[in-house]
Amino acid sequence: MYLRRCGLDFGRELIKGNTRTVVLAVLNHGSQHGYGVAREIERLSGQTLLLKEGTLYPVLHGLERDGLIAGQWQVSIGGPPRKLYSITSAGLEELDKRTRLWNDFSLMLNRVIEGDGDAQPI
Amino acid sequence: MHSQFEEPMSQSYRYRHPSAEVEDYLDHLCHPLVERLPFAEREVIRAEVRAHIDGLIRAHCELGSSESEATLAALNQFGDPKSIGQALLREHSTVRGKLPLAAWTMLNLTLGAAAGASLFVGIDCLLHTMLQATIFPFLGPDLVFGAAVGWVPALIQLRSPRPVVPAIARAATVYAGSMAALILFVETISCRWSRISIGTLQFMLLATLASAAIGALAGAFGSYAQRKLYCFAPDKQLALRRTRR
Numbered sequence: 001m002y003l004r005r006c007g008l009d010f011g012r013e014l015i016k017g018n019t020r021t022v023v024l025a026v027l028n029h030g031s032q033h034g035y036g037v038a039r040e041i042e043r044l045s046g047q048t049l050l051l052k053e054g055t056l057y058p059v060l061h062g063l064e065r066d067g068l069i070a071g072q073w074q075v076s077i078g079g080p081p082r083k084l085y086s087i088t089s090a091g092l093e094e095l096d097k098r099t100r101l102w103n104d105f106s107l108m109l110n111r112v113i114e115g116d117g118d119a120q121p122i
Numbered sequence: 123m124h125s126q127f128e129e130p131m132s133q134s135y136r137y138r139h140p141s142a143e144v145e146d147y148l149d150h151l152c153h154p155l156v157e158r159l160p161f162a163e164r165e166v167i168r169a170e171v172r173a174h175i176d177g178l179i180r181a182h183c184e185l186g187s188s189e190s191e192a193t194l195a196a197l198n199q200f201g202d203p204k205s206i207g208q209a210l211l212r213e214h215s216t217v218r219g220k221l222p223l224a225a226w227t228m229l230n231l232t233l234g235a236a237a238g239a240s241l242f243v244g245i246d247c248l249l250h251t252m253l254q255a256t257i258f259p260f261l262g263p264d265l266v267f268g269a270a271v272g273w274v275p276a277l278i279q280l281r282s283p284r285p286v287v288p289a290i291a292r293a294a295t296v297y298a299g300s301m302a303a304l305i306l307f308v309e310t311i312s313c314r315w316s317r318i319s320i321g322t323l324q325f326m327l328l329a330t331l332a333s334a335a336i337g338a339l340a341g342a343f344g345s346y347a348q349r350k351l352y353c354f355a356p357d358k359q360l361a362l363r364r365t366r367r
Binding site for chain 2: 033034035038052053054055057058061062065079080081082083
């Protein structure tokens, strides 16, 4: 996964650690199959956040194993069956936790970058 | 995990993508999973990835690509199949995928050595005199037990629903054979040296080798049986044979 516009080397590592958050956030907007998750990530990031789509599946399967999302097979007419993923209540809690952590981290990083040493602890 | 897959999977069990490139790609993706995940679980993964690639191909076709161009673009977009397969294996493994290789090896060594030592010492202490005198007048209990214990991991392997067992079974088989050799060697050197004849020594060495060989055979049998019964679906084999004809 990488940032197309920025082309920054650290973008890959930055996103790699947050793929679960990204997937949970997408599924929070509605149930999707793997293909739909990839398209939604592209759409919501304004075609900025691109990924090798196969890397989604280990993440999806790991989230499912941990009970954060649930998969349900759907038989489609004229095509192969697809597995539809939905976020679970445990997944919502995890997403909330991750969102707060991310917000705190970005706030802290901004303070460091801006040199605001007198700020109150988060 | 399997129950929700059974219905759609049974309907599409023999579904294959019309593009040979896609099936070849799926073969490479599933290669790290062979002998690690059951066939049914691999088929579920194949079906899911196949559906995604199918969607990508359709999207590329709608944008004006030819079928072959769309397939290549879709596969490239999906990523390196082997690394995806390995990442999937890590997510689906129970213990092995979570431990570094060194830690896993040490765990196997410790378990194998401890199990082998305790079993052989136990059988020696409890049954040596009785077995030697009555049931096994010609074969020592060390040999008999050494040969028998090799079959335990093979049997466990046959019944195991998880991919972590074959590695333990293979390690345990090796250690059972090794421990048999070690104990017989130590007994030969320390306790029985003064009472032992050259003929008996030769017999014990042969017995040691036989014990290790039987243990190794048991492990090989277990692996073979696992491949045939657990990771490879007989009806898929039949389907392939029909296709070839």
